[in-house]
Amino acid sequence: MKTLVTYLTQTGNTQKIAEAIYGELEGEKDIKPINDVADLEGYDLAFIGFPVMQFDIPPKVKSFISEKTAGKNIAIFMTHAVPEGFEAIHSWTGSCKDAAAGANFLGSFDCQGELAQPVIDMLLQAEDPQMKAFGEMGPSTKGQPDQSRVQKAKEFAKEIQAKL
Numbered sequence: 662m663k664t665l666v667t668y669l670t671q672t673g674n675t676q677k678i679a680e681a682i683y684g685e686l687e688g689e690k691d692i693k694p695i696n697d698v699a700d701l702e703g704y705d706l707a708f709i710g711f712p713v714m715q716f717d718i719p720p721k722v723k724s725f726i727s728e729k730t731a732g733k734n735i736a737i738f739m740t741h742a743v744p745e746g747f748e749a750i751h752s753w754t755g756s757c758k759d760a761a762a763g764a765n766f767l768g769s770f771d772c773q774g775e776l777a778q779p780v781i782d783m784l785l786q787a788e789d790p791q792m793k794a795f796g797e798m799g800p801s802t803k804g805q806p807d808q809s810r811v812q813k814a815k816e817f818a819k820e821i822q823a824k825l
């Protein structure tokens with residue numbers, strides 16, 4: 662069994678989760694930024710991770726999922742600034758499943774990730790009240806993903822691998 666963990670990250674939160682997942686995997690394994698992955702040739706399982714941006718999956722990741730995962734076993738992980746349980750998370754997971762229509766979708770994991778200070782500053786200056794409110798939520802994300810979330814990601818990795 663050969664497994665790939667691939668991810669997009671801007672400020673390191675998704676990479677932290679990627680590394681936690683990678684550390685728990687058994688068998689042959691690779692971990693690579695998504696920009697370094699041409700296709701999933703040679704892998705029996707791929708974990709694909711990203712930060713939620715502009716209330717959506719980053720376009721690069723969405724196209725990777727829809728173009729490269731047909732016939733493959735995949736699992737998704739994402740980090741986001743909104744708290745876990747936030748309603749939109751279902752739609753982000755749903756978009757991943759839709760994009761992965763040709764894949765064997767084994768599951769998804771999500772957790773909160775700290776909103777970087779420059780982003781908070783930018784949002785606080787936005788005219789759109791929704792964006793401003795998002796910026797005000799920023800300080801509550803400090804330190805995420807914390808140790809308990811990293812632990813949950815490790816458990817997720819094991820659960821997914823046990824499905825094969």
Ligand SMILES: Cc1cc2nc3c(=O)[nH]c(=O)nc-3n(C[C@H](O)[C@H](O)[C@H](O)COP(=O)(O)O)c2cc1C
Binds near residue numbers: 675711712714742
């Ligand atoms: C430009 C930008 C847009 C973002 N948009 C959202 C969003 O729509 N919803 C959300 O929950 N988090 C949003 N975030 C927060 C990130 O998803 C979160 O901080 C994530 O953990 C960052 O992961 P990274 O460190 O791997 O880049 C946004 C962050 C940035 C920089």
